[in-house]
Amino acid sequence: xxxxxxxxxxxxxxxxxxxxxxxxxxxxxxxxxxxxxxxxxxxxxxxxxxxxxxxxxxxxxxxxxxxxxxxxxxxxxxxxxxxxxxxxxxxxxxxxxxxxxxxxxxxxxxxxxxxxxxxxxxxxxxxxxxxxxxxxxxxxxxxxxxxxxxxxxxxxxxxxxxxxxxxxxx
Amino acid sequence: xxxxxxxxxxxxxxxxxxxxxxxxxxxxxxxxxxxxxxxxxxxxxxxxxxxxxxxxxxxxxxxxxxxxxxxxxxxxxxxxxxxxxxxxxxxxxxxxxxxxxxxxxxxxxxxxxxxxxxxxxxxxxxxxxxxxxxxxxxxxxxxxxxxxxxxxxxxxxxxxxxxxxxxxxx
DNA sequence: AGGATACGTCAGCCTTGTTGACATGACTAG
DNA sequence: CTAGTCATGTCAACAAGGCTGACGTATCCT
Numbered sequence: 001x002x003x004x005x006x007x008x009x010x011x012x013x014x015x016x017x018x019x020x021x022x023x024x025x026x027x028x029x030x031x032x033x034x035x036x037x038x039x040x041x042x043x044x045x046x047x048x049x050x051x052x053x054x055x056x057x058x059x060x061x062x063x064x065x066x067x068x069x070x071x072x073x074x075x076x077x078x079x080x081x082x083x084x085x086x087x088x089x090x091x092x093x094x095x096x097x098x099x100x101x102x103x104x105x106x107x108x109x110x111x112x113x114x115x116x117x118x119x120x121x122x123x124x125x126x127x128x129x130x131x132x133x134x135x136x137x138x139x140x141x142x143x144x145x146x147x148x149x150x151x152x153x154x155x156x157x158x159x160x161x162x163x164x165x166x167x168x169x170x
Numbered sequence: 171x172x173x174x175x176x177x178x179x180x181x182x183x184x185x186x187x188x189x190x191x192x193x194x195x196x197x198x199x200x201x202x203x204x205x206x207x208x209x210x211x212x213x214x215x216x217x218x219x220x221x222x223x224x225x226x227x228x229x230x231x232x233x234x235x236x237x238x239x240x241x242x243x244x245x246x247x248x249x250x251x252x253x254x255x256x257x258x259x260x261x262x263x264x265x266x267x268x269x270x271x272x273x274x275x276x277x278x279x280x281x282x283x284x285x286x287x288x289x290x291x292x293x294x295x296x297x298x299x300x301x302x303x304x305x306x307x308x309x310x311x312x313x314x315x316x317x318x319x320x321x322x323x324x325x326x327x328x329x330x331x332x333x334x335x336x337x338x339x340x
Numbered sequence: 341a342g343g344a345t346a347c348g349t350c351a352g353c354c355t356t357g358t359t360g361a362c363a364t365g366a367c368t369a370g
Numbered sequence: 371c372t373a374g375t376c377a378t379g380t381c382a383a384c385a386a387g388g389c390t391g392a393c394g395t396a397t398c399c400t
Contacts, residue, residue, distance in 0.1 A: 025205075068376090136316040221388090
């Protein structure tokens, strides 16, 4: 099945063979290890892990975001997120301030210390990405993004699209 | 820093801005969620998780592989892997046979039941990949693979390269 | 014969995910 | 104003899947 698929036009769609799809799957697996390796190295021994990195990243990206919004982006339970946020707030990396319009909400921001850690994490991750981008070239990079976007779940693509074009403010 | 990098030739390398790199990072994060979502759904409630999926995938891909080889590919400790293998062997999805050349080694194979589960997991994952590939087109797919390969750690790229061109035997 | 290797296992720990239950304060509809 | 809903925090308990360290057995190799 699907070993040599044909387009409606009769054009051979050789990039859609099971073989090609499997190669993409294996590439995703090994690449993701590299993707997380550098931040993981920085965080190890700091009592923080990947979950803290994710929280820090998205608070940096959406300063003043609420807990509920962060919950939707990360796709975890509030108990899971709260455990992470609690340590980040206690350690002075994140600030939580009562909402102005709606006082039930808490607005999350990185403190200067939190911003420093965020910077070192994203620097490390960008370094690897830059090397990969440079090696692959601009055309490859465009394709890379296209395929990744097509791979997302519908809900997550929504979050991605609203985030990705916001300026970084750095 | 690095907001509008210039090539040695003076050509603007706009795809290497921090902004572009960040978009790639966020795309990787959200895409990986989609990448694992379908197998995760199948495995939930089966007493298996992502670790079992990985073991099953690579045993399928390298029938007769040894524990040590699997350890290197997965990048975990033998205790972690053993916990997973033990349940898969006990449940009759994987067989472990004493090595022929070297009797210290165990050769790992999927049983017919293991192959059935592998099939359903990889079918689900390939379906999503196929949809993404089709939406993005062959040129994008080539770039996707290029960037992912450039993103891997050196050690893992070695494993990837020796695996990726092996036939799937299915 | 002795050391290295491949594997299995026990015990204990950590992070990060889960469910369920409950409390508080704030908003909102009637 | 009251009742219901919402946003958040927290407690307890549990599970998956990482980790380290230690130990044992069988096998291979020098």
